[in-house]
Amino acid sequence: MEEVILRTVNLTKKYKNISAFENINMTIKKGQIYGFIGQNGAGKSSFMRTIVGLALKTSGDIELFGESDEDKIQEAKKRIGCLIESPAFYEDESVYINLNINRIQKGIPGKGCIDEVLTMVGLLNQKYKKAGKLSTGMKQKLGIAMAMLGKPEFLILDEPINGIDPMGIVEIRELLKKLNLEQGVTILISSHILGELYQLANCYGIINKGKLIEELTLEELNEKCKRFLYIEVDDVSKSSCVIEKELHTKNFEVLPQNNIKLYDFLDSPGEVSNALFRAGIMVKEIRVAGEDLETYFTKAIRGEKNA
Template identity: 55%
Template sequence: MSDYVLRTARLTKRYKQQLALRDVDLAIKKGAIYGFIGQNGAGKSTLIRVAAGLAYPTSGSLELFGQAGEERLTEARRRIGTIIEGPALYPQMNAADNLEAHRLLKGIPGKACVARMLALVGLQSAGRKKVKNFSLGMKQRLGLAIALLGDPEFLILDEPINGLDPMGVVEIRELLRRLNVEHGITILISSHILSELHLLATHYGIIHKGELLEQLTVEELNARCRQFLHVKTDDPAKAASVIETELGTTEFDVMPDGVVKLYKYMDVPGKVSTALVRAGLVIEEFMPMGEDLERYFMNRIGGADHE
């Protein structure tokens, strides 16, 4: 049994003269919520379409649940659910009839799953209301219910919160978290709303101009985006000594340029500056710093543009 639901090796996709993906080595472990980050045209949707079987790679390989080769991949794709480029809904039908139509198209036996999926996404009380009269959030939840037909082990979602109002975003976020935690569903989610991904994802992949720049866990991201006090004085060694002895903490790093990154006292920076001045140090730079996911992403792709 593979520990990964999706793995690619040197995956490349070319459309005539356009290189959409180049040598992508991506790995998504079972149980992860994998936030897939990239600008428009970076290659997110292309990779998602290849994974879902809607496009074929030019070269390289792809595995789903440890299975490779077209025949085995076709079988493995029965274990995934997708929302790509918006859910396919019948606007004149109600939610239950939409699910029933998709159940028949997918060849899923038994009608009991329709009511179960409606309850799972919170649409059990939608009644006879036609989908054309649904809010965008309700449509997205119905799309998720359709993707969940057949009890997939892996959900692939392309921009599922795009265009939602704040309440709709929260509803979808909580639903996805519940599906992951309570039902053990692995999720690949691409989104432009990086602040939301930071509240949801357990793993991240950053793609830019068809290249996968980096994969990292939420712990690794938080360590790199950790907030700190940027302290520069005329004597870095003495500043480090004062911080350790007077302020009683070793949670700091002295950088090669002499800057001290202090990870404590973010809420009371005055205590730090007072202790340093009292010790006779001249403070040259003193400010809170750190990154959120959006700033980290922009710095990462900014660096890629200049490589």
């Protein structure tokens, strides 16, 4: 059985009478990179802050590393590294001193871990530079380095690539993949850059107006966003026979109103059109269709269904 790193049951956080999020049931298993998707104000940051103890829950339950007892959860939180919202630094102090202060606050013995995390995030040659002089991308890397002090097993990152140039985004993506694959770090990450999240995460949770409306794996997302040839014909039954016998594929679906989804021949729709035409079938429309993560996310929060 796969180890569950985080499980929440009906987790709710309210500020006075306003819900930041409510009745969140989330499960993150060991080794996953969980992409947390939602608009500004949807409740992502509040949820993450509640998990790490920066905000108190209103109701519901949190289980960390299999522990649900409050005292044991506090101990389990030592196994978590987090970067939530913008990383906080002493701007006039060096990268090294910022990390050393953070190390002391966390009660981590020995300074050797500092160079280790700096090497990990590619900032070793910037260790004596003042934090305030770092670029936006380097500041985010320093924030991740702080989160990685103590070798956490679970990393929680809120918008870690926000405001970073494309090259910096690639570097952070590769860093997180490396942490996940080589060190087995489980990651919960939110981002507005959905295309980038698609290249990193292997499961997803979509939150809208404080409610988790869907959880799905990368495989399930790919199936729902699978590209296909959308074909509208005058005779769907005859067309199905032609596709099977002439094009030698059964990789298609028959839809209502004389429409067909064909998952092959994406690069050669003309071949499909010609085969149908030779059989006397009128092709009213043929085009490549399908969705990316951003389109799927947009439909999900609007309550629309996949076509």
